[in-house]
């Protein structure tokens with residue numbers, strides 16, 4: 001309450017000031033909610049609770065946000081150029097690395113999903129200790145065509161209990177469609193693990209056909225589930241897979257991008273928004289300067305491939321998979337995290353968090369690893385982001401177009417576009433630029449614009465000098481969301 005009153009008083013003072021390049025507003029209008037009674041009674045004053053130490057910066061940002069772009073600088077701000085490495089900080093301040101945990105939904109029931117996401121994403125008290133509050137997304141399926149049977153969780157559920165949208169392969173019958181829609185909106189689902197589990201006992205007995213894709217996209221569109229991350233799954237029966245086709249290798253079965261195949265669907269899949277693809281190629285490299293690489297599909301389209309850490313190389317050179325929850329300590333540990341920070345790299349850890357019939361997926365070593373990751377985030381070293389956010393951030397960072405000019409002792413910096421070389425100019429929403437951080441001479445005398453429009457004060461921030469000695473201005477990263485979105489079986 002005290003802070004709110006102080007902010008109000010200061011804001012009122014600020015409106016009385018005459019400021020260069022700023023028209024004096026008639027009312028103080030700040031966004032975001034407040035429970036201050038005096039604010040609720042008033043019709044034209046809303047306030048935001050601002051911590052005392054942030055008040056000066058807040059008011060200054062407010063002024064900058066309200067300043068109109070002077071005609072004298074408009075022309076100079078129109079034509080953006082690629083931001084060079086000196087202008088843009090690699091990661092949002094103060095982080096020096098960005099990490100995602102990318103979980104494949106194999107054999108995960110909604111009960112398992114709820115239990116481990118409650119621990120990972122919220123800060124609730126759980127049987128395994130306080131939740132970690134990490135931004136971890138997950139994947140899901142539309143169909144279940146796996147004929148291998150077995151129990152998938154400790155409650156005895158079979159494959160029909162797995163988090164699929166439809167029942168079996170019947171697109172007229174919904175299974176966990178409501179839960180999937182709910183978790184998509186919540187942000188706990190952000191990827192598709194192909195259209196379904198089409199693994200078969202007989203690897204040659206493929207079930208998938210193009211019509212499954214048609215029905216899947218229709219349903220996803222109807223539910224406004226706008227996916228852009230695709231992760232291949234399973235054995236050679238999963239013919240909808242694509243991205244790494246090679247007639248002489250294991251991936252010869254991949255035919256989702258072959259226009260001559262009855263399994264072809266990438267025309268629909270890319271049109272419906274998939275930009276990022278994990279192509280089934282496992283890797284033992286943890287850190288990448290960029291997680292993206294270009295994939296040319298057999299139908300001529302191009303998509304972004306992304307690297308995931310799936311395995312170690314055993315001493316004899318064979319593959320030693322680490323993408324299982326009881327091995328997560330081999331992915332996430334002090335050595336790997338320190339290396340990521342030292343080299344300012346990305347890592348995407350592939351996992352199968354609900355893939356085993358073992359109850360809560362993490363043992364003591366796994367819990368220690370995850371707590372260590374949360375500590376690195378709290379210490380400002382590693383930002384944990386859901387896979388889709390990490391990938392979008394990288395596209396924005398690499399291809400952002402910026403125009404800037406100095407005028408009357410202030411800097412004007414306008415983001416004019418994100419020129420994705422594969423998918424063209426990306427929509428310039430605030431979410432599309434979150435995290436982008438620019439080194440500028442004097443952040444508090446810099447106007448940050450998006451497509452020539454001022455940014456709301458709560459959507460950008462000034463950063464102190466980092467290890468390079470430079471201060472910066474930043475489109476604020478997504479606000480942490482620790483909400484417990486878990487559904488119980490009675491919500492279904």
Ligand SMILES: [Zn+2]
Nearest residue numbers: 104106233234
């Ligand atoms: Zn899988």
